[in-house]
Amino acid sequence: xxxxxxxxxxxxxxxxxxxxxxxxxxxxxxxxxxxxxxxxxxxxxxxxxxxxxxxxxxxxxxxxxxxxxxxxxxxxxxxxxxxxxxxxxxxxxxxxxxxxxxxxxxxxxxxxxxxxxxxxxxxxxxxxxxxxxxxxxxxxxxxxxxxxxxxxxxxxxxxxxxxxxxxxxxxxxxxxxxxxxxxxxxxxxxxxxxxxxxxxxxxxxxxxxxxxxxxxxxxxxxxxxxxxxxxxxxxxxxxxxxxxxxxxxxxxxxxxxxxxxxxxxxxxxxxxxxxxxxxxxxxxxxxxxxxxxxxxxxxxxxxxxxxxxxxxxxxxxxxxxxxxxxx
Ligand code: ADP
Ligand code: MG
Numbered sequence: 001x002x003x004x005x006x007x008x009x010x011x012x013x014x015x016x017x018x019x020x021x022x023x024x025x026x027x028x029x030x031x032x033x034x035x036x037x038x039x040x041x042x043x044x045x046x047x048x049x050x051x052x053x054x055x056x057x058x059x060x061x062x063x064x065x066x067x068x069x070x071x072x073x074x075x076x077x078x079x080x081x082x083x084x085x086x087x088x089x090x091x092x093x094x095x096x097x098x099x100x101x102x103x104x105x106x107x108x109x110x111x112x113x114x115x116x117x118x119x120x121x122x123x124x125x126x127x128x129x130x131x132x133x134x135x136x137x138x139x140x141x142x143x144x145x146x147x148x149x150x151x152x153x154x155x156x157x158x159x160x161x162x163x164x165x166x167x168x169x170x171x172x173x174x175x176x177x178x179x180x181x182x183x184x185x186x187x188x189x190x191x192x193x194x195x196x197x198x199x200x201x202x203x204x205x206x207x208x209x210x211x212x213x214x215x216x217x218x219x220x221x222x223x224x225x226x227x228x229x230x231x232x233x234x235x236x237x238x239x240x241x242x243x244x245x246x247x248x249x250x251x252x253x254x255x256x257x258x259x260x261x262x263x264x265x266x267x268x269x270x271x272x273x274x275x276x277x278x279x280x281x282x283x284x285x286x287x288x289x290x291x292x293x294x295x296x297x298x299x300x301x302x303x304x305x306x307x308x309x310x311x312x313x314x315x316x317x318x319x320x321x322x323x324x325x326x327x
Contacts, residue, residue: 013093015153016046016142017162022090023048023137024167028174030054030135033193038182039163041156044098044142051134054106057126060113064091064100064121094139095121097146103129103136160188167191168204169254172247172281175200197281198231205245208233208279218317225287228313232321233279235272242277249283250291257304263311267318282314 013019020037023046027035030052038047055063066089094100095117105112112132116125143149153159160183167179171191179191194200198213218228233245248260260282268278290305304310 013090013097014149015162016041016044016159017166019046019094019098019139019142020048020163021166021170022094023139024170024179026090026137027052027135028170028177032134032177034178034180036180036182037163037167038185039160040184041159042184043140044144044150045138045140046142047136047138049134049136051132054109054112054133054135055102055104056106056109057113059106060102060104060115060126061123063102063115064095064117066092066121091117091137092121095119098142098144099138099140101138101140103131105129105131105133105135107133109133164189169247171200172197172204173249173252173254173283197229197283201231201279201281205279207242213279214321216317216321218313220313223287223290225285226290227285228317229283229285230314230317230321231279231281232268232318235276235322244277245279247281249281250286251284259307260310260314263314264318267315268322271319271322280318284310 013022016039020039024035024037027048027050030050032050032052034051036049038049039045091100096119100117102115102117103112104115112129114125114127114129115123118124154162163181167181168191171177171179175194175197178193181188181190191200191203194203196215198215199210201213202208202210212234213231214234215229215231218230220226220228244265246261246264248255248257248264264280264282265278268280272278286304291303
């Protein structure tokens, strides 16, 4: 078995980009198709607005309460593709680290509300507010009460780079959504929705065209509900003089898996000419029973059963794809 590290918010919210990840994941969980992230790094403020299903009054009152909102009933739920949230503690932790305000109006609801929470996650202000269906979460004065954490962070420019990286990771896993990012009231970038990830990648790797990429899908008959989705750069067309670009995701979440990354790299290196570099996005759909749960779901790691099996399948899939591209 291999330990796989989830690149996710996790144990701690330690940066602006970690806040962005949590809020954007909540928007995706709410079914949003348009997500606008606004940052004012100098003011330690982040706002995420979405057109998702919104929250009713009950949800809003509970949203930041301690341990009351977890959608996870069992550890297997953790990997249901439909839900990224699983600890029910992001908003609660945010109230201990920052000022939290939420505007939300449920789809089909007549009214929206503005709610302000105190540092224990309790509602201290609740008013009717005229907003469109969806949710706007604003986190301000992040880390105001822990100056050491602020001092440990890189410059605003570097933090914005980190935010961009996180939005790109999320977009690769959820391409059918518009992501717009603003910094200090100016639009920084937008990732347009794409039907498929290979249509989205050129927005992230501007030197790459969609026709440079090849998508293949491998269903694993022996493992129920398990699918290997692979997008690779064609060796004759692209990725000259660029570093390797290898990303791995499982069930909608980007992961860090040195072993799988190594498997991908060696498969490419056998075929690629010297001056070409791999481009690969591997997205595994794995039935939750194939994953060995770490006892503590707040931890950002899981164990993959039968890693050698996966490595063989992935190598085969890449070899096949590279061979097809030579024809
Ligand atoms: P989790 O995502 O693990 O459930 P969070 O603390 O991130 O925990 O969110 C708490 C709850 O608040 C969510 O379960 C969800 O019901 C609600 N919520 C948060 N953000 C949104 C949003 N953008 N749209 C709709 N509901 C939301
Ligand atoms: Mg969440």
